[in-house]
Amino acid sequence: MADVIKEPPGSHEPTEYVKTPKKAAASGWIGSALEYYDFFIYAQAAALIFPTLFFPSGNAQTAIVASFATFGVGYVARPIGAFVLGHWGDKHGRKNVLVLCMLLIGASTFGVALLPTYSAVGVWAPILLVILRLIQGFAVGGEIAGASAMIIEHSPFGRRGYYGSFTLQGVQAGQIAAAAIFLPLSAFMPKEAFETWGWRIPFLASVVLIGIGLWVRLGVLESPLFAREVENDNLEKAPLVETIKREPREIILSALLRMSEQAPFYIFTAFVLAYGTEDLGFSKGFLTNAVMLAAALSLFNVPLFGHLSDKIGRKRMYMIGAAGTMLIGVPYFLMLDSQVGVLVVLAIVISLIPHDMQYGPQAALIAESFTTRLRYSGAGLGYQLASVVAGGPAPLLAVWLLHTFDSSLPIGIYIMGCAVVTIIAVILLPEAGRVQVAREFEDGAARPIPTPAAAPAAKVPVPSA
Numbered sequence: 001m002a003d004v005i006k007e008p009p010g011s012h013e014p015t016e017y018v019k020t021p022k023k024a025a026a027s028g029w030i031g032s033a034l035e036y037y038d039f040f041i042y043a044q045a046a047a048l049i050f051p052t053l054f055f056p057s058g059n060a061q062t063a064i065v066a067s068f069a070t071f072g073v074g075y076v077a078r079p080i081g082a083f084v085l086g087h088w089g090d091k092h093g094r095k096n097v098l099v100l101c102m103l104l105i106g107a108s109t110f111g112v113a114l115l116p117t118y119s120a121v122g123v124w125a126p127i128l129l130v131i132l133r134l135i136q137g138f139a140v141g142g143e144i145a146g147a148s149a150m151i152i153e154h155s156p157f158g159r160r161g162y163y164g165s166f167t168l169q170g171v172q173a174g175q176i177a178a179a180a181i182f183l184p185l186s187a188f189m190p191k192e193a194f195e196t197w198g199w200r201i202p203f204l205a206s207v208v209l210i211g212i213g214l215w216v217r218l219g220v221l222e223s224p225l226f227a228r229e230v231e232n233d234n235l236e237k238a239p240l241v242e243t244i245k246r247e248p249r250e251i252i253l254s255a256l257l258r259m260s261e262q263a264p265f266y267i268f269t270a271f272v273l274a275y276g277t278e279d280l281g282f283s284k285g286f287l288t289n290a291v292m293l294a295a296a297l298s299l300f301n302v303p304l305f306g307h308l309s310d311k312i313g314r315k316r317m318y319m320i321g322a323a324g325t326m327l328i329g330v331p332y333f334l335m336l337d338s339q340v341g342v343l344v345v346l347a348i349v350i351s352l353i354p355h356d357m358q359y360g361p362q363a364a365l366i367a368e369s370f371t372t373r374l375r376y377s378g379a380g381l382g383y384q385l386a387s388v389v390a391g392g393p394a395p396l397l398a399v400w401l402l403h404t405f406d407s408s409l410p411i412g413i414y415i416m417g418c419a420v421v422t423i424i425a426v427i428l429l430p431e432a433g434r435v436q437v438a439r440e441f442e443d444g445a446a447r448p449i450p451t452p453a454a455a456p457a458a459k460v461p462v463p464s465a
Contacts, residue, residue, distance in 0.1 A: 032170025075392025081141020165306025254382025321357025
């Protein structure tokens with residue numbers, strides 16, 4: 001049911017504005033859940049199973065590096081997806097492109113379950129795996145920016161941080177859903193059966209999330225802000241080009257502010273599985289349970305910090321989280337290297353708290369930095385440039401640092417460096433908030449958006465190449 005939001009005087013919002021923030025939040029949530037369901041099962045498989053199934057080199061370390069390299073390959077395709085899908089999203093509508101993203105993510109995840117291994121087809125096995133990762137990365141390149149735009153544009157101005165946080169809360173939900181399938185299988189199936197065919201079950205199960213996600217996403221109205229731009233014939237002919245020309249600073253700073261969130265997250269949730277089993281001697285079940293405990297806590301933390309960003313400001317909340325990440329970098333590895341179970345669990349749980357302080361306000365912080373006509377393109381480029389320089393390479397770089405210096409200390413220093421970059425980027429990023437809303441509504445601000453029954457949905461074209 002639509003909410004009629006009445007904004008306080010002087011807010012720059014229209015006096016009466018029809019939005020459906022809960023439905024939009026649910027759509028973004030399920031998209032992130034599917035994306036990170038795939039991330040988690042792939043990260044576990046890349047650390048524990050794929051080295052022997054797809055990269056049998058005879059050297060365990062080389063196989064792990066090759067496996068994590070395919071993990072990173074998906075991130076190479078993300079900026080391409082951001083370019084193409086962001087452009088489509090600013091021309092043809094958020095909803096249409098988000099449905100396409102979900103179909104591609106789901107199909108590529110499901111496809112991994114059907115792959116033959118190296119022993120069956122030789123070098124074609126890793127080649128096919130890379131192709132599926134590229135498709136998945138392309139689709140993910142348009143997912144989070146589009147979902148964030150859809151939610152922010154459906155949300156009342158004073159609660160954008162809270163509603164926007166549900167895009168990223170889906171990350172933890174996806175991890176937990178993956179663990180609920182992966183952990184029992186790996187723990188109770190005979191090892192030979194699990195490594196032969198049991199690992200495929202979590203990838204096959206993604207079809208359930210795909211079905212639910214499409215049902216939710218198809219039921220969401222197009223963004224009311226985008227619908228207004230369509231009604232006013234106010235769309236850009238080349239939104240991608242215009243974004244790069246008009247808002248290059250926002251794109252670059254949006255990417256750099258994610259350094260402290262992206263790189264440490266993949267170290268804390270993916271690299272730790274390989275490091276903890278291969279170098280510290282813990283069982284994969286013990287480490288996975290610890291990561292899941294941290295993810296469960298994040299289910300509450302992410303919307304909490306998104307809500308707090310509505311109260312104290314996005315930039316302030318974000319910088320507190322980046323400072324926390326900087327402080328935890330070295331102590332995190334000292335606690336892991338103690339090889340004391342309680343300290344290891346504590347390190348893993350604590351590590352995600354400053355991450356959540358950044359994750360909560362991130363969707364609103366980045367989306368509000370761009371105008372409606374350029375938001376999908378601009379936010380997508382910012383998000384996915386960060387994925388290339390921070391997210392994808394992080395586990396691989398962590399493995400290299402560990403074995404080059406024979407110490408985990410350089411990884412902790414690397415995390416600290418990422419946090420410093422983020423703090424500088426956030427300082428330089430203009431405070432979006434009301435400045436952005438003023439830009440957003442500078443044309444025809446007083447006119448209310450039509451109700452859903454009268455919304456000009458027919459004017460929104462279907463995406464095409």
